[in-house]
Amino acid sequence: MSEVTNLVSLVSFLVANEGISLRDAAKATHRTPARLLRDLERLMMCGVPPYSPSDYINYSLHGTGKAAQVRVKFAGHFARPLNFTPQETLALKYALEHFSRGADEQTQKQIDGLTNMLREALHGRVHELLNDAAKGFVTPRQTERMRKLIGMLSEAIEDQQLVEIEYYSAHRARLARRIVHPFGVLEIGAHFYLYAYCNTADATRHFRLDRIRSADPIDKFFDEQPPKRRDEGKMESLFHGKPKAKLVVRFSKQVAREVIDEWSDSPGVKIKQLADGRAQIETPLFNQFWAIGFVMGFGQHAELLEPKALRDELAQTVRSSLSAHTE
Numbered sequence: 001m002s003e004v005t006n007l008v009s010l011v012s013f014l015v016a017n018e019g020i021s022l023r024d025a026a027k028a029t030h031r032t033p034a035r036l037l038r039d040l041e042r043l044m045m046c047g048v049p050p051y052s053p054s055d056y057i058n059y060s061l062h063g064t065g066k067a068a069q070v071r072v073k074f075a076g077h078f079a080r081p082l083n084f085t086p087q088e089t090l091a092l093k094y095a096l097e098h099f100s101r102g103a104d105e106q107t108q109k110q111i112d113g114l115t116n117m118l119r120e121a122l123h124g125r126v127h128e129l130l131n132d133a134a135k136g137f138v139t140p141r142q143t144e145r146m147r148k149l150i151g152m153l154s155e156a157i158e159d160q161q162l163v164e165i166e167y168y169s170a171h172r173a174r175l176a177r178r179i180v181h182p183f184g185v186l187e188i189g190a191h192f193y194l195y196a197y198c199n200t201a202d203a204t205r206h207f208r209l210d211r212i213r214s215a216d217p218i219d220k221f222f223d224e225q226p227p228k229r230r231d232e233g234k235m236e237s238l239f240h241g242k243p244k245a246k247l248v249v250r251f252s253k254q255v256a257r258e259v260i261d262e263w264s265d266s267p268g269v270k271i272k273q274l275a276d277g278r279a280q281i282e283t284p285l286f287n288q289f290w291a292i293g294f295v296m297g298f299g300q301h302a303e304l305l306e307p308k309a310l311r312d313e314l315a316q317t318v319r320s321s322l323s324a325h326t327e
Helices: 003-016 022-028 033-043 086-100 105-120 124-132 140-159 253-263 288-296 308-324
Strands: 057-062 069-074 161-169 174-188 191-198 203-208 212-221 245-251 270-273 279-285 302-306
Touching (some): 003 022, 003 033, 022 033, 033 057, 033 069, 086 105, 140 174, 140 191, 140 212, 174 203, 245 288, 288 308, 302 308
Antiparallel strands (some): 161 212, 245 279, 245 302, 270 279
């Protein structure tokens, strides 16, 4: 827990337990009485100079010694409706949208309630900005599917039930079915992953949820527990074996952010953001067929720079494709 989180949690505890003794408050928050008082003194220094208690947070002790009662006081403006800046408004809006991506029906209702409370707390131009702002995440068609998938996997995890998934392997550039023992759904970087034991690989793996085409629980159950440490199931390199060459691809600024988010956590990958907004990645080349499909998937927004032989092969593939679709 961070230092700021510790202090905020302390304030929340003291407000919820108004009049608690210094001794009991220290014990409940895993502090000594002296440490608790030092933290309260630091809270009085929140904000900007001159750090006046009447402007922010203050506290008082009623009584003497460790039996003294602790009371926290807030400046009057804390009780007034919030008036967020445009930046704060959009940050909260997008954060709520982010959490809603994998939310079940009940959680979604809570998020909707928070969003409505946020609207009611806003005033003037900021309120208009929130109403007019576009979605922060451009995956509306995937959202409902992702919720259902996470919900189904969560039930299978709780019941320790095997699941058959149809998964797209970027390494093999094809779909394949496999049976997994689901251990957990994780959020790593910009994506959700299923952490599971894979019967095909005979090891634990991370499966990106947006690459799972279908998932069906089967009438079989497992007893084993996930490893206490996820060393065997850590995020492995996207490819394996001995690289054949170095793959270098440059992307237009229209897709640069997407590429950077996608590849930023991949082992062995070098990412360069160019001054004009474009992006360039460099990665070991293990599978030339995957590489050609990968580059073609971006159309005009990707240019294969190296290796030259693969660049020539890509050009021939494009010509053959055009020929097959030209009368």
